[in-house]
Amino acid sequence: MVRPAPAASRAVEILYYLTAHPRRAFTLSELVRALGINVASAHAILAVLTDSGLVIRDPVHKTYVLGPALAAVGFAALDQHPSVNVAIAEADRLAGELSLDVYVTAHAGHDVIFLAHRGGHLTGWHSGDPGYPGDRALLRAPWGAVFVAWADNDTIERWIGPSSPDTAERYRHVLGEIRRNGFSVATSAMLAPRIVGALITIRDAPTDAEAQASLTATLYDTAGQPFLLDEVAPDATVHPASIIAPIFDPAGSVLLSLSAAGFHEPVTLSQLHQLGERVRKSAESVTRRTRGVVPSSDARDVHPLC
Known part of the structure; x- marks a missing residue:
């Protein structure tokens, strides 16, 4: 059985968590508490997700929400x-x-x-x-x-x-x-x-x-x-x-x-x-x-x- 990569699993957990709370935005600290992820790991993963457009960070409130790039993923999934x-x-x-x-x-x-x-x-x-x-x-x-x-x-x-x-x-x-x-x-x-x-x-x-x-x-x-x-x-x-x-x-x-x-x-x-x-x-x-x-x-x- 293939062992899951921890970083990949945590990235999925973050995306799923944001998907389950579509009307809320979360700070890094809130995500860390909810998902039990190490602060440094969560920060690094969110940086990658933000750079790719899968997540957007509000620079004023320092909160994260799902990004519009995920809409393209959704449209492709509907085609599939x-x-x-x-x-x-x-x-x-x-x-x-x-x-x-x-x-x-x-x-x-x-x-x-x-x-x-x-x-x-x-x-x-x-x-x-x-x-x-x-x-x-x-x-x-x-x-x-x-x-x-x-x-x-x-x-x-x-x-x-x-x-x-x-x-x-x-x-x-x-x-x-x-x-x-x-x-x-x-x-x-x-x-x-x-x-x-x-x-x-x-x-x-x-x-x-x-x-x-x-x-x-x-x-x-x-x-x-x-x-x-x-x-x-x-x-x-x-x-x-x-x-x-x-x-x-x-x-x-x-x-x-x-x-x-x-x-x-x-x-x-x-x-x-x-x-x-x-x-x-x-x-x-x-x-x-x-x-x-x-x-x-x-x-x-x-x-x-x-």
Whole structure:
């Protein structure tokens, strides 16, 4: 396994941190505290990023923000991945049709990154809450299940992480259910204040090991057992936090997802399946329009995700 170069890793951390806080500017000291980087290293890295135009330094306030040169990187990435723009247009259409919030997310290494948000139906939602464009969440159970459902066994086990044997087995059943249905369901338990608070802490201190451990413990204590649609009684109701469907690339790997959220009331099991099927069809439409390949329900990727 190739060892990452520390300077390169820290440069990426700085860019990701600035991306996750698009309306703020940070001093060198603030970046050092948030990311745990040595002052001399941070100064040298920021000098290189500034010289390249990837970061801009305000000479008066001595703060840093993302530079316009990154726009060219973004445009090139959109050319390389046309499914992103197609997915955003589909999210806009789906949000209007269902009167829900619809997100486009992408797999990004060990994280899931939010690329776009269409709708605006979430009451009490603020730009600093988890889920705005540029925000990231750890690709760790139960988040990002659609990104690992078709992955290899090693990737799935890393995603499940430390769990009791029963919980780990339930997560495997969840992934199998996603492969059969073509969509996943996250319940309102995932929006518990402790979980949202832990996510915000991770965003503000992404390299803090204690914050990572706190998030894991909070998930274990708060999220409950993995949710299985097959266990819901036909006459029961469910209050979903979101319904998520995968968008596949030409190799048959999950590149993006469409996620419908903003459910104000519980829905019946039948309604939940209808909504899931609607989101799945939108995601599949993006896949086919961008020459992606939808694998069969029993297909599994032979290549690890991360």
